[in-house]
Amino acid sequence: MxxxxxxxxxxxxxxxxxxxxxxxxxxxxxxxxxxxxxxxxxxxxxxxxxxxxxxxxxxxxxxxxxVEHELFRRAQEGYLEPIYGGRYREQVVGYVTKYSDRLLELRAKALLPAYREISSVSVNGRVTHNLDAGVLGDAVAKVALQMAEGLRSLPPPVRVIDHEPG
Structure with missing residues (x-):
C-alpha cells in the first residue's frame, strides 16, 4: 500500500x-x-x-x-464519581469529587527534586549505582537495593585450580 x-x-x-x-x-x-x-x-x-x-x-x-494534563486534572482538580441510589442502585443520585493521591505523588516527584528518593548502591565496594525511585518506581528501587545487599553478603569468589600445586 x-x-x-x-x-x-x-x-x-x-x-x-x-x-x-x-x-x-x-x-x-x-x-x-x-x-x-x-x-x-x-x-x-x-x-x-x-x-x-x-x-x-x-x-x-x-x-x-x-497525558500530563490528565495527570494534573485527576491529581489536583479532581474528577466526579457518580453516587448510585434508588431501590436497585440504578439511578445516579449525586456525585463526589475524587482526587488521586498517587498521581499527585508522581507529579511531585517529577517536578520537585526534594520529593525524589535517591539511593545509592555499592556492590562489593566497587560499583556504585544511583537509583532514583521517582523514575524507577519505589518497588523497583527497593528490589534493587535488596539484591545489592544480597550480593554484598556473598563470600568472595573461589579460585578453582585444575591441578594440584606442586
Missing amino acids: KLTDRRKRAFLKELERHGILARAARAASPRASSRYGALQTFKDERERDPEFARQWDEAMEAAKAD
Missing part, C-alpha cells in the same frame, strides 16, 4: 491523540495485512523525510502534554 500524504496526515493525527505508534499506523492503514498496520512503512518514512520526522516528534509531544 502506497504511503500517501493523506495516510501520513491520518497517522500523525491519530498519533497526536494517544501517542501509540501501532494504533496510529493501523488507523492510517485500514487494509494492511499486518496487525501492526504497516508501522514499519511509517518508520522508514521517518528516516527518509526530516519534515515527517519533525511532525512525528510534534505529535508525540502533544500526546505527552495531554
Whole structure:
C-alpha cells in the first residue's frame, strides 16, 4: 500500500491523540495485512523525510502534554464519581469529587527534586549505582537495593585450580 500524504496526515493525527505508534499506523492503514498496520512503512518514512520526522516528534509531544494534563486534572482538580441510589442502585443520585493521591505523588516527584528518593548502591565496594525511585518506581528501587545487599553478603569468589600445586 502506497504511503500517501493523506495516510501520513491520518497517522500523525491519530498519533497526536494517544501517542501509540501501532494504533496510529493501523488507523492510517485500514487494509494492511499486518496487525501492526504497516508501522514499519511509517518508520522508514521517518528516516527518509526530516519534515515527517519533525511532525512525528510534534505529535508525540502533544500526546505527552495531554497525558500530563490528565495527570494534573485527576491529581489536583479532581474528577466526579457518580453516587448510585434508588431501590436497585440504578439511578445516579449525586456525585463526589475524587482526587488521586498517587498521581499527585508522581507529579511531585517529577517536578520537585526534594520529593525524589535517591539511593545509592555499592556492590562489593566497587560499583556504585544511583537509583532514583521517582523514575524507577519505589518497588523497583527497593528490589534493587535488596539484591545489592544480597550480593554484598556473598563470600568472595573461589579460585578453582585444575591441578594440584606442586
